[in-house]
Amino acid sequence: MFMGRGITVLNLMSSPGSGKTALIERTLADLPGDRRIGVIVGDLATENDARRIRDQGVHAIQISTGTACHLDAHMVHHALEELDLASIDLLFIENVGNLVCPASFDLGEEARVVIIAVTEGEDKPLKYPVIFHDADLVIVNKIDLAEAVAYSHEEVVANIRQVAPAAEVIELSALTGTGMDAWFRWLERSAAKGVRAPP
Amino acid sequence: MFMGRGITVLNLMSSPGSGKTALIERTLADLPGDRRIGVIVGDLATENDARRIRDQGVHAIQISTGTACHLDAHMVHHALEELDLASIDLLFIENVGNLVCPASFDLGEEARVVIIAVTEGEDKPLKYPVIFHDADLVIVNKIDLAEAVAYSHEEVVANIRQVAPAAEVIELSALTGTGMDAWFRWLERSAAKGVRAPP
Numbered sequence: 448m449f450m451g452r453g454i455t456v457l458n459l460m461s462s463p464g465s466g467k468t469a470l471i472e473r474t475l476a477d478l479p480g481d482r483r484i485g486v487i488v489g490d491l492a493t494e495n496d497a498r499r500i501r502d503q504g505v506h507a508i509q510i511s512t513g514t515a516c517h518l519d520a521h522m523v524h525h526a527l528e529e530l531d532l533a534s535i536d537l538l539f540i541e542n543v544g545n546l547v548c549p550a551s552f553d554l555g556e557e558a559r560v561v562i563i564a565v566t567e568g569e570d571k572p573l574k575y576p577v578i579f580h581d582a583d584l585v586i587v588n589k590i591d592l593a594e595a596v597a598y599s600h601e602e603v604v605a606n607i608r609q610v611a612p613a614a615e616v617i618e619l620s621a622l623t624g625t626g627m628d629a630w631f632r633w634l635e636r637s638a639a640k641g642v643r644a645p646p
Numbered sequence: 647m648f649m650g651r652g653i654t655v656l657n658l659m660s661s662p663g664s665g666k667t668a669l670i671e672r673t674l675a676d677l678p679g680d681r682r683i684g685v686i687v688g689d690l691a692t693e694n695d696a697r698r699i700r701d702q703g704v705h706a707i708q709i710s711t712g713t714a715c716h717l718d719a720h721m722v723h724h725a726l727e728e729l730d731l732a733s734i735d736l737l738f739i740e741n742v743g744n745l746v747c748p749a750s751f752d753l754g755e756e757a758r759v760v761i762i763a764v765t766e767g768e769d770k771p772l773k774y775p776v777i778f779h780d781a782d783l784v785i786v787n788k789i790d791l792a793e794a795v796a797y798s799h800e801e802v803v804a805n806i807r808q809v810a811p812a813a814e815v816i817e818l819s820a821l822t823g824t825g826m827d828a829w830f831r832w833l834e835r836s837a838a839k840g841v842r843a844p845p
Contacts, residue, residue: 462661462662462663462743462766463661463745463766463770463773463774464661464762464763464765464766464767464770490773491746491773491774491775491776492772492773492774492775493769493772493773495769495772495773514746514750514776515746516715516744516746516747543746544661544745544773544774545715545744545745545746546662546743546744547690547713547715547742547744547747548715548746548747551713563663564663564765566663566763566765566788566791567661567662567663568663570692570694571662571663573691573692573694574662574689574690574691574692574694574743575662575690575691575743576690576691577690577713589765592765592791592794592795595791595794596791
């Protein structure tokens with residue numbers, strides 16, 4: 448359905464607090480060009496994230512999962528009833544903050560983006576291999592805190608390579624804007640031609 | 647069974663990378679007195695955490711959950727077969743890094759400790775209310791990074807109060823040792839009398 452309408456859909460997954468919403472906010476503010484963006488946000492509770500995104504004038508649908516640790520295609524399908532699909536060509540789906548459960552659910556996305564923060568430690572790809580294995584892109588966020596936590600670029604990249612040899616890796620800070628240009632280029636490439644071959 | 651043997655069991659739960667293992671390491675190194683401690687560690691994959699703890703000469707059992715996003719009592723029961731229960735009086739169970747699933751599983755613990763890091767944002771108690779609701783203690787870790795991330799003590803405490811009015815709150819840094827004394831006092835109190843009334 449997304450393909451038929453020419454909508455590029457990205458499934459953003461991470462631990463709680465890695466900066467998914469901040470990344471979307473910064474992207475909405477700074478992405479060059481005229482992409483028409485919609486956002487679906489999953490959380491156990493609160494409308495906080497959708498509210499943050501609506502504050503930027505973008506249509507955002509909040510899915511409250513209650514006790515479910517992930518989004519699924521059925522939840523997304525219902526959220527789409529509230530979204531004017533003719534008015535968007537790029538859809539961010541911000542999954543529930545969780546490095547385990549979301550990995551098992553296909554939301555109809557074109558690509559999977561897994562976000563980690565430098566503050567979480569370099570070993571996360573090895574300890575949560577399932578979600579990293581299927582990532583098309585791994586974003587390492589909060590690079591502005593790299594020095595404060597003695598972050599090792601080499602170690603993170605080596606660990607990602609072990610479980611996701613083909614994934615691209617971009618380091619950035621959604622707070623300061625450092626590295627966002629590489630993410631924007633990746634986004635444009637994905638939106639222009641799709642990162643996965645059609646079925 | 648734990649009660650009959652006089653073993654105080656704590657269930658430590660947090661997001662990936664909040665510092666559960668670091669907290670246990672620091673506790674093993676610095677806890678005053680002569681508590682005899684055992685550790686069970688849950689992860690989807692790797693023996694990394696158990697290895698870190700064994701490096702300190704403490705018996706640690708690693709449970710590899712595969713794709714399961716939490717520990718359950720059955721897994722813990724099997725892990726106990728490898729642990730000499732007569733030789734310990736305090737057992738740390740480090741759950742899988744996840745702020746959702748572990749909340750629903752009783753591991754036979756005396757108390758539940760939920761750990762968040764200042765780097766994860768102040769809104770986490772509101773967005774993951776189920777796990778905070780049953781917490782006896784909330785530890786806010788990485789307080790050494792408080793200034794770098796403009797952490798708000800007042801906001802976090804207010805948010806915890808909303809979903810867990812009775813939980814104690816301790817701010818500390820497992821890295822620098824700041825605030826560990828309050829955690830040690832809480833531990834001794836729990837081990838001495840138990841924080842929950844016997845059934």
